[in-house]
Amino acid sequence: MDISYIEDGGKFNLRVCALIISEGRLLAMHDERSPYYYLPGGRVKLFETAEEAVLREVREELLCGAAIARPLWLCQSFFNEDVDKLDYHELCVYFLMDISGTDIASRGDKFTLFEGRHTHEFEWLPFERLREEYFYPVFLKEKIFDLPETFTLMTERE
Secondary structure, eight states: BSSSEEEEEEEEEEEEEOOETTTTTTEEETTOSSSSOOOSSSEBBBTTOHHHHHHHHHHHSSOOEEEEEEEEEEEEEEOOOOOOEEEEEEEEEEEEETTTTSSSGGGGGGEEETTEEEEEEEEEEEEHHHHTTTSSSTTHHHGGGGOHHHHHHTOOOO
């Protein structure tokens, strides 16, 4: 069971997201329901750790076994979601992922994968492009430039 519930007209989520970086680009996605880009990830299940959740979500969405390089941020957000129009209170743990043992970086600038009922379209977005894109979370449009160079390199080692 996902740690997510609706109460008093709002929705609470406990969520995880994967920052997947290669050559100054961030892997973002969208699907047929969402007009904006977002990061791979999803809701944490009851009695699942955040680490287990992000590894499961990457496996489900990207069909590969990336590793966690390190946790980056814990962010609390309040927003009105564009698709379902609900007011959200969300806690999200962001993890930097190590993709060195995967083929993610070689799948092309854009690729599509199918997960159950949804089609996920992935695209490598250059950091500079994030500022102009319809992209969530908004804070990442600036914070991506604050990551140490070693974080970018650790996701690209062979």
